[in-house]
Amino acid sequence: MFARRISLSLIFVSLWLSAACGGRESPEIDTRGSAEVVAMERLAEKGQEIFRDRDFGETGVACIDCHADFDEDRNPDGRIRPGHSILGAHARAHAWNGEFTGAALRHTGAGAAKCAWQFQERGAGIETALSEEEAAALIAFYEYISPDEQIPMLNWTAVTWPGDPDFEKETFEQALAPIEKLRGDQQRGERVYDMACASCHDHGIAPAKRILKRKVDRLPAVVRAGEDGMPFFSRNKLSDQDIADVKAFVARQ
16 A cells, blocks of 8 residues: 555645645646656555555565665665665666766656666676666656755765776775774674664674674675675765674674
8 A cells, every 4th residue: 555645635736736736725627637647656655666566676675675665864774875865866877976867867767767677686697687667657646745945956976886887906906905904893883783784684684793894804895896786875874984883783683
């Protein structure tokens, strides 16, 4: 059942009546307009189902595991997600650091097709990871839940990201070097781990801490660049010190 179904209907109908009737109290209802409202509601409902469905792909991961569908700054829930909130995603000029712009944003659900292929193992590539209807449904969902005020531009820096063909190994190693020089705080690392890592690594979606401990030396690289189904964390999500602290915590498990 679609959360906020009643409010969704009321919002769409209210907006349509206001635009069509100029605020008159007893408007003459256009049945074609009403049908369009219902269609938009159903499309947004489908988008929410996709966004929350952990069976949408092959990995048991849903969009909501990496992206909030609310304002994290105003309503923090104690989690650090690798992806940014999808509020306003329908109105952005580009996604994935400029990889998708213009019409490609609509065709890929604001870049969600790459996530579906990379992290949910859907399709044979980005082009087939989402159907046209699925991409449109996600865009409709983003638009419905987004506020009316102007959408702020994302300000973030990634060391690298999955599938980037232009990133050089030497550049990546230079970006990781400062982390290796930091002294990690085990107690703080446990808190960061609980907020950023536990939702996957402690619930059967990703390797458990005892497995991570065997590969702890690679932890900074995997967190910064991602690996297989593991998404990357940009610097405004996890700082170098955050990563050093998590590494210290995992190493002592």
